[in-house]
Amino acid sequence: MANTIQNNRIEADIVVCGGGPAGVCAAIAAGRSGKRTILIERYGFIGGMSTAALVYPWMTFHTVEGKQVIKGIGQEIIDRLMAQNASPGHLRDTVGFVNTITPYHPEVYKILAVDMLQDAGVKLLLHSFVDHVQVNGDRIEAVHITTKSGKIEVSAQVFIDTTGDADVAHLSGAPCLTGRDEDGKTQPMTMKFRMRGVDLPKVKQYMMDHPDEFYKKTPFSELAELPLSGVLGFFKHWKEADLPINRDQVLFFTGPNDDEVLVNTTRVQGLNGTNVEDLTEAETLGRKQVMMVADFMQQNLPGFERASISQVGAQIGVRESRRIDGQYALQAEDVVGGRRFEDVIARSGYPIDIHDPSNKSVTAAWVQGDGAYDIPYRCLLSKKITNLLTAGRCISTTHEALATTRLTPSCMATGQAAGTAAGLAVEYGVSPQHINVQELQNRLRSANVVLD
Structure with a gap:
């Protein structure tokens, strides 16, 4: 279990910032690795866009042909919601945009997520807003949070940014990008x-x-x-x-x-x-x-x-904001071509789905081949900060590729990968950039993650 707060300081092995689906899966995976893990969330409840902004349903865990390519902790959450009659599971999408969508009861999910975090030994800090990142050279030493208890310094060996807006990466000085290349405009926001x-x-x-x-x-x-x-x-x-x-x-x-x-x-x-x-x-x-x-x-x-x-919604839904400029940026052609990568840590079958920043249109492009594409580990890694991982909406992609990786099941998958990678980094005393990716993949497969 992570340490308690003493003299406005607390330390852990792994700190996850942002309690959306990516952060929940990252923290559960990190906690299950046996490492002291803290999850920091600004609201008084878990869920991120899925609860605060009413992003619903979750879509999609499957390819357009119906093959499930996202499992792991994400599927475990669905199974446990189904056991509580809080989700019917994966249903056919009668819109017809994808094969399946996954309804869920957000109020039950808020409680279930906390139960799973506690079972994994994760310390949860709600009502906590990261407003400063303490950096020494190319490493984050601590994040500083503002709380009802005043300022608190949270130190760790590895940090995972699941804020959706790349807040930790941005505050650390890691290079970030916003919107499309030509004008920086982002996909529109929606109040649901x-x-x-x-x-x-x-x-x-x-x-x-x-x-x-x-x-x-x-x-x-x-x-x-x-x-x-x-x-x-x-x-x-x-x-x-x-x-x-x-x-x-x-x-x-x-x-x-x-x-x-x-x-x-x-x-x-x-x-x-x-x-x-x-x-x-x-x-x-x-x-x-x-x-x-x-x-x-x-x-x-x-x-x-x-x-x-x-x-x-308690807040407006944000489709796109900052993302890291990482070691590799997933490209639109990678998605549409169903590209495979040697350092794959997650797969997705969701199409490119761009709500135009300026006009009425939605631009869509479906994944070819077997209907799924790989997300490489390098997309989770910063170019500059060596002990920082990202997951969810702020991983390294182009504006176009973000229009698929931003969807919740994909965020869950990259979250589990980031948490597992962080556990490995702490275990071997190395930065996330230097872990054995094949060992990471083996651990993900053993946790029911689809990589093949």
Whole structure:
């Protein structure tokens, strides 16, 4: 178990900063290696974008053909949620964008994640915000956090940045990038919200009666037998409403209750999620858009006549912000070509999915070959800071490749890899850059991670 706080200091072997799905999986993997591990999270609960921003459902653990390529701790979380009736498991995606999506109950997940962290011996520090990184040469010595108890110094041998915004990497002086190469613009932010009182059988019937008003990949031939899991379309209704929101369709997913949907339709563009003034404006604009969209749906969409808002995200969802400029940047052609790497530490079958920074469009490109691509270990490593690993949204990729690695199951997979690598580094007394990658791969395989 990690040490307790004494004289505003605490030390561990491994410190994970950021309690989203990547951070949870990283901390569990590190804790299971037997190393003293601390997980630092700024909110009073675990889950990151999955809970604070209502990112739902998790998509996807499978290729477009239905082969599961992400397992490990991520699948263990699903299994345990299913045992508590808090997830139906992997369902067919009735939007048709991917093969499967995975609904879950976020409130149960908040508790389950903490239970798994505690079982792994991880010390959890909530309400803790990293505001300074203490560096000596090419190594981080400690992170400083602001808490209700005042400033606390947290030292360790290895640090893992799972903040989503590469906060630790940025504060350490590690080179980082933001957005696309030509102008630094990022994918838009979205304020997500839930509605209850939705007549989902009526929605489904309308889809079957009016297929031309919905996404072309919707599996209409199977829709009568499949549970409705997601909807993309209502093109006519959306166009007629002419709301001041720069997208061209309605997107929502069903659950976790049988009259409930999660709406992913607002769009806030042109603002930087790591700039406090931009983020403040985004939060305000996002909440105003929520009210517009909810009113539009209640007034215009079949099945929503008795629906009302039941929850809005605690914060706006950020698709893209800072990422490290690492030892290798995953490329769009690596993803689309289904490239294999000798230092693979995770696989993914999610397509490139770019919500345009400026216009209404979403650009998609599917993975060829066997439907999955490799994420190499080098994407987790900084060029400058030798005892820093990254996982989740801030690993080293291009703007285009980030549009697939940012999805939650991929973040879980890179998190488990980073936590396992950190455990190896501490065990052998080396930096993460110098561990034996083949041994890392063997340990991941033994933990039910798919690498082949």
